[in-house]
Amino acid sequence: MSAQISTRAAASSDASRITAIYNQGIAARSATFETRPRRIEDLLPRIADDRYPLRVAIETDGAVVGWAGLSSYRSRDCYAGIAEFSIYVDASARGRGVGRVLLDDLVDAARSAGFWKVVSRVFPFNAASRALCRACGFREVGVYEKHGRLDGQWLDVVIVERLIPENLAGAAGDTSP
Numbered sequence: 001m002s003a004q005i006s007t008r009a010a011a012s013s014d015a016s017r018i019t020a021i022y023n024q025g026i027a028a029r030s031a032t033f034e035t036r037p038r039r040i041e042d043l044l045p046r047i048a049d050d051r052y053p054l055r056v057a058i059e060t061d062g063a064v065v066g067w068a069g070l071s072s073y074r075s076r077d078c079y080a081g082i083a084e085f086s087i088y089v090d091a092s093a094r095g096r097g098v099g100r101v102l103l104d105d106l107v108d109a110a111r112s113a114g115f116w117k118v119v120s121r122v123f124p125f126n127a128a129s130r131a132l133c134r135a136c137g138f139r140e141v142g143v144y145e146k147h148g149r150l151d152g153q154w155l156d157v158v159i160v161e162r163l164i165p166e167n168l169a170g171a172a173g174d175t176s177p
């Protein structure tokens with residue numbers, strides 16, 4: 001099924017679909033601590049940001065069925081080569097390989113952009129996301145306990161990382177932790 005899915009950089013005309021798919025994930029309360037629904041205007045600057053790729057998955061008819069994007073990990077120079085990632089697939093398109101195609105594609109985009117590591121945090125009960133990360137070469141680093149509250153309930157998160165070895169050689173920067 002994934003053979004029918006392709007990817008490309010997000011365009012401003014995708015903002016409405018990206019926002020709608022993100023808001024499904026926010027409403028479901030299983031992907032993120034975020035609870036405030038996003039507006040199209042919230043996503044437009046992210047789509048326009050040249051530093052952090054935002055990619056979309058599209059069906060053969062051109063319909064956007066998912067998105068994945070990078071964002072800043074930390075502002076310090078020594079962490080400039082690390083990016084956080086987010087990924088959201090439309091509820092009607094899950095479980096048929098879209099996430100796999102998108103996340104592999106995002107790692108390729110991160111490699112092209114020069115990042116040496118991609119990280120995220122996943123709720124322990126988000127089985128689909130943990131399986132997806134494993135399938136795409138991510139390692140589970142450990143668990144942050146009670147990392148935030150969602151609807152008043154403290155939740156742990158599993159830290160995931162994927163190194164991009166091609167970009168480790170010659171990476172410069174402050175080496176202090």
Ligand SMILES: CC(C)(COP(=O)(O)OP(=O)(O)OC[C@H]1O[C@@H](n2cnc3c(N)ncnc32)[C@H](O)[C@@H]1OP(=O)(O)O)[C@@H](O)C(=O)NCCC(=O)NCCS
Nearest residue numbers: 031088089094095096097098099100127128129131132135
């Ligand atoms: C997590 C998410 C992006 C996965 O996308 P998807 O298109 O459904 O995933 P895929 O069909 O590509 O499956 C990827 C892998 O996960 C596995 N998987 C998918 N859904 C699963 C589930 N519910 N339980 C266990 N494993 C699952 C697949 O078997 C596949 O593994 P494999 O390649 O080893 O066979 C999607 O479910 C989603 O958007 N969820 C809501 C938002 C979210 O949780 N985002 C992540 C925030 S950290």
